[in-house]
Amino acid sequence: MIISILGHGVVGKGVWDMLQNRSEFTVRNVLVKKGEKTASFMVESFDEVLGDDSELVIECMGGVDPAFKFTSECLKAGKSLITSNKALVAAHGIELMELARERNLSFLFSAACGGAIPILQNLHLARQSDSILWAGGILNGTTNYILDSMDRRNLSFEEALGQAKALGYAEADPTADLSGMDTMRKIMLISMVAYDVLPNSDYNLEGIQNVSACDFEVAKELGYTIRLLGRCGLAASGRLYSYVQPMLCPLSDIFAGVRLNTNLAQYQGQNSGLMGFSGQGAGRYPTASAILRDVWSVLGGQKQMLEKKCLVGFACNDAAECARSYFVRIDDEGLEKLSGKVGVQRIVRKDNGKTFAITDKVTIKVMHDAISELRSKGHVVFFAEMKEEA
Amino acid sequence: MIISILGHGVVGKGVWDMLQNRSEFTVRNVLVKKGEKTASFMVESFDEVLGDDSELVIECMGGVDPAFKFTSECLKAGKSLITSNKALVAAHGIELMELARERNLSFLFSAACGGAIPILQNLHLARQSDSILWAGGILNGTTNYILDSMDRRNLSFEEALGQAKALGYAEADPTADLSGMDTMRKIMLISMVAYDVLPNSDYNLEGIQNVSACDFEVAKELGYTIRLLGRCGLAASGRLYSYVQPMLCPLSDIFAGVRLNTNLAQYQGQNSGLMGFSGQGAGRYPTASAILRDVWSVLGGQKQMLEKKCLVGFACNDAAECARSYFVRIDDEGLEKLSGKVGVQRIVRKDNGKTFAITDKVTIKVMHDAISELRSKGHVVFFAEMKEEA
Incomplete structure (x- = not known):
């Protein structure tokens, strides 16, 4: 399989290293920034990647612009896509998926969530x-x-x-x-x-x-x-x-x-x-290892990670499943205001005008809304969900 | 895909439940023990499974005999195989793999190691x-x-x-x-x-x-x-x-x-x-969930979990990678004998004729051999590797 790589930074260099001496793959071009070409396999113009014979492009540039432009053009040119770029997928993953699906190309992004951890591929299979x-x-x-x-x-x-x-x-x-x-x-x-x-x-x-x-x-x-x-x-x-x-x-x-x-x-x-x-969850070779697993999955025929x-x-965070007790640090006046919206189960400590308390169970939405309002009135607050024993 | 199941116990029943109302799959026959047929989809004779039109057989009987006979006959009859039976795979996995490979059939056994945990499939991809x-x-x-x-x-x-x-x-x-x-x-x-x-x-x-x-x-x-x-x-x-x-x-x-x-x-x-x-790592639906993931992997074209x-x-446990410190509980006379073979780093406690000690680093082989010898002479010993902080 002929592969080109967009980016030669922390992750891109790791992917390049891991693809060496593997008979299954040939790296055709690696896109680097202007003035950073130091080897014959590097190119400074995206058009050279777009026009090359790679079947798969691995995007490791980061950021949304020009990553979205480049990756969507690669898909339109018939190249499959793997990316480690979570900002890109969060912003344009749906469009990229549709471009890939229409052309029966692969679009995988394991490394964009959890670095080396294979949570996305395991969720994809489990569901x-x-x-x-x-x-x-x-x-x-x-x-x-x-x-x-x-x-x-x-x-x-x-x-x-x-x-x-x-x-x-x-x-x-x-x-x-x-x-x-x-x-x-x-x-x-x-x-x-x-x-x-x-x-x-x-x-x-x-x-x-x-x-x-x-x-x-x-x-x-x-x-x-x-x-x-x-x-x-x-x-x-x-x-x-x-x-x-x-x-x-x-x-x-x-x-x-x-x-x-x-x-x-x-x-x-x-x-x-x-x-x-x-x-x-990050780092050169852990992240590159997740990309390499995706490369093998493309080789094995996997097209996508989304079912449909x-x-x-819009998230709805006021359901019963969202009820939590919270730990709160707040000034006394703030606590009084908070207790109008969220029941206080017990005071843990009072110290130098700060009170540490545990609340009754409320939904995530109620808690975040209440804290937003307190902060808008100048109160300094730390709050954290109380995890229940498994 | 037409599927038959060998066994209707804890795991087999879980698989049967999870395959219901799934348009992708039809369960043809479920092999039960003599006298336990209580529904039309159950059969008491293995020959009825062997002769049916199932493409995939899921073995959840446990034990090596007759599981090995039944599963090898299924593979020879052109049926792919999924099993949750670790004793079977440890005893005959190599033969079953060869039978499957010669016939280009699938043989997967995720559920045989770790129940719901996808360690084998993730190792297979990672390596x-x-x-x-x-x-x-x-x-x-x-x-x-x-x-x-x-x-x-x-x-x-x-x-x-x-x-x-x-x-x-x-x-x-x-x-x-x-x-x-x-x-x-x-x-x-x-x-x-x-x-x-x-x-x-x-x-x-x-x-x-x-x-x-x-x-x-x-x-x-x-x-x-x-x-x-x-x-x-x-x-x-x-x-x-x-x-x-x-x-x-x-x-x-x-x-x-x-x-x-x-x-x-x-x-x-x-x-x-x-x-x-x-x-x-066990239980009806966790184990069945691993089998179902394998069913989907077979549907996706996966043939095997072994590379070659x-x-x-024969394990070689005297390498440098096998050096560990150990916690040991032993009688005083035993400790003296042990210290001839394994250095004692420190005594943690002496109590009622029992001594609790930490050893120097020794290889796994040296430690197990030393303890075997002490036990053969009647000494009562508990020992455990000292895990180092990650």
Whole structure:
């Protein structure tokens, strides 16, 4: 099979390395940035890839523009497509899938969700014979590294973020990771594969920007640690829910055992029960290994990861399945306002004007709406789902 | 696709249930035991299945005899085969694979290792593009339930075993589980798929029969719990190692978070890094869900899970990759004899004539051989690998 690669950065270079000395594959062209051509297999013009004899193009450029232009032109030119670009799939996955389907080409994107972890391909296979009740997990290594460092090494948020940057886990601008948007994009991809629905992206999205060392102190006293969770699922009504938010999980829980920058994706199958998939969610060779598995799947004849036409959908986070207790840190006046909307089950600690409390069960929508309103009035709040013991 | 099922017990009934109301499949015949025919789709004679028009036979009878006779006759008659029977695959998997390959039929056995957990299919795909350095994990739910109950609920071994039986997790004769043989059979299947080598089965096999409440007491003081681990891998020499033994793992380790009867399979890929797969390793619908995934894989054209001709191999457990420290409980005289062969790093506790110690690193072969010799001289020993922090 003749392959061309778009991009020669962290992931693209890893894919190129892994494709060497494999008799099944020939790499024809690798698109690099202007002025970065240092070898004969590199080209600086996309037209050279578009016009070459590759049957499969692997996109590892990142970003939506010009990745969408390039990948859609490749599909239109009759080339199958593999990508590791979650922003591209979250923004244009439906169009790319339709382009591929109309032409009977392959379009796979395993590496765009969970790095090395084969959650998307396993969901794709599982849903043919089982019902996926929900899916999600710890899907961002940067935030997990920060949270784990704050927990086990008692670092401040700023210290942990600094170390994550120094280790190359966090980008210069870590906003997409810290805000939870990176996790949300992965949830969007999971939802596409599990439910043929692409949920709206900014709904009930809470990252880790508001977590502080004092939250870990109190969480530890309760026997918990803090993780960032994303999840989507089907309510009994048949409607989709999806969200990203921090989670207090018991130290004995499998999520608490997810260390450093590891990811853990899960799904609950009606017949299979709870399934977990853990591994490296990022990095050159872990991500490239997921792309290579997709290359072999294309060679084996796989065309797509979506069952049918994917729809854009609005998540409905006020179903009974969305009821959770929450851990909250807030000032006393804020707590009083909150208790008008969300029952407070108990006060855990009062300290320097801050109150740490556990709420009654409320739906995700009610909680996020209540916190939004409090923040709009200037209150500083950290909140996290209380994970129940499995 | 027309399908017949051999067996209508725990797993067979689950498969039958899951195949109902699926337009892609028709179940032609279900083989039941003499005198157990209670519905028109059931037959009591294997010849009725052999002579029917099914393209695929799903074997859920268990045991080697007559399962091997029936499955090999089905393959010879041109029917593809899926089985959940680990004893059958460990004993005759190579012959069944050759029968299928000669006839271009499918032979898949995902459900025979790890129940719902898709470790075999993921290894099969991963090894095409990555090198599997080792694979294994917690692969027996019965023993994990017993160990977790002893740890978290301070039960004795007998109490925990009794509860496992009452819950249906342990069979009336639990020898295969407790001895580690069930785990070893799963390691044999993993080795077939990952390395095309079926290792000998009774080599360096230590179960949980010798664990006692006092071992958990001491382990807890050290910050550890106890699990049963199986693993196979490639030494730098290219030779295979494989073993089953108890393991002390830190409370913060992901293995310590594997609760109740859950399984956690792992593999270390040269490029992917450490990958984990957790879920229900047994039970009607979890096991049936793995069989159904295989049914869809057959429908998608998959023929086999082995790359090439599988060889029978002898595990070599004295390689550098097999060096471990061990936790040992032994009488004082035994400890003195042991220390002639295995260095003692430190004594953890002395109590009523029993000594709890940590050894220097020795290879698996050296440790198992030393313990065998001590036991042959009447010494009572519990020993467990000290898992290093990941």
